[in-house]
Amino acid sequence: MRRAVVDVGSNAVVLAVMEKQKAKWQPIADSSQVTALGEGLKHTGLLNEAAMERTLHALAEAWGVASKLGADTQAYGTMALRLAQNASEFLERAQEQETPVAVLSGEEEALLGLLAVATDAAFPGERVVCVDVGGHSTELGLYDRMAQKPIWQKSFPIGTLGLRSLLGDEETLDRRSLLRACELVDDALVEVPADNSSPRPTVVAVGASATNLASIERELSRWDPDQVHGSILSYETISRFVGKTWSWTDEERASLVGIEPGRESTIHLGALILERALHALRAEEVGVSVRGWRHAIIEDDTYWFQEKS
Template sequence: MARRAAIDVGTNTVLLLVAEERERGWVAVVERAEITRLGRGVDRTGRLDPQAIRDTVAVLARYAGEARALGAGDPVCVATSAARDAANGAEFFEAARREAGLAPEVVSGDEEARLVWASAWRDFGAAGGLCVLDVGGGSTEVCVGDGPAPRARRSLQLGAVRLTERVAPPDPPGPAALALFRQRAAEALAPAAALLAGHPRPARMVGVAGTVTTLAAVSRELARYDAERVHGSELTLAEVDALQLRLAGLTTAARARLPGMEPKRADVIVAGSAVVAEAMRALGFDRLTVSDRGVRWGLLYDRFGRDG
């Protein structure tokens, strides 16, 4: 049985998937996620931080070694918002080649959206169509459609890390910073509503990536993250709004201790929750289905066959 590996280098998180081809399709052998925040400060400086490059490359080297040891060969690796926005991205790519033996490919926002769609449609596609929301650290992708390829997609320069750095909230953020998060998110997401113009609203919204999965885990008070309980679960807009208020009233340290919270995401989760809520409002959804999969799974299907 063939094994393949895919790595997604995001603004906030580096994710690894090693999967095995079986009769029923691709089955995960190993999944890893580690927050290195490659994109910290990029919105302000336009450059990748040297320590963030070192931290990210160290994770890539470890992931690549694990994938090769598991018989998956060299992983296919893509880099998204931070790497494509930074003026010194070449420094990261050179270090990745030197230290990890990898050549990450920079994907555009549109391509990132297409890969996320491939994953979401495989798991949740059905009559009535989908709206897929991918809230990353540096960008947010929205796709709509009713088939294996999205009908329309939009990549927006807004994510949990970028919005947090722009607002620079106090700790705890409190009502004033939360209102500003919501305002900035609503303004940035307004163009996404045009994706629905002239078409019926899709039957289901699917939310992808760490902000959404963390909100689901915190809502369920998971003492230990459980992908099987998170993937396919639902979050209502009312739940997301209530979580925003609760999280905004806590310090970063207190948020980090909550059951279900990934500690390294605690400082950006309030901004991330605002992006999720305002996207739901802009697109007219009162609930979303949570996906624990994303670019890495779409990359696997795209490069190695959708049907496994």
């Protein structure tokens, strides 16, 4: 049995294909293409035509790959499609090209991301916090492994594309803009629940900001999920990256070994959001997972039974 989920995100279209082998789901293919569906959304409230065309094309390509692999396929959208006034137009066009997209709620996105890492032995600890930095939102949640249940999960209205818009869509930024960005992110994350318990929960980051930072840190010339998954980024490492690349041009950031093409316009912003999330959580480091909510959907039969009912 094979299943595939296409993540139609605010900044990229990401595919995961998995196969059930001996009662366990194993990854067999994945892909990612930056399409910036939510580009300019913060200012206009609308998805622009070029972004919709790029994303629909990438969606069709990802769906085609999954179909060739014999996988049952579903696609889901996130914050850009929750926010955009013309989201229905995009959804209609996706339906017309026979690649239908459902839209996750913020709560659902946060819970699924949390469940994707909740039982992963690569990240030890009695409790796990998941951080997922996206293009227009950032999801956090806490899972208690002893109780085998989520404690809380929430979607926060701050992401890389939105932050770039709030900073004037400038490539190169100065110290004043860095301080302003910190204020914006901290304000957005102000409702992260306080946790003074000991031992501290293990913090795990999913999503492209974290995986690209890990790939860059290791100077991986080719994407290698085995080297990225389970790696650790310290708060200091992330902060240094922000300080180093904040004033760079997109072209300079694109030259970093290990970065995914298309991430050069947002990687510094994603790193800052991740840093501020760790600050809010009082965490000194974060583990990096190559999994995400798309994997949790693949592994959850209820999503597939509902489709067939």
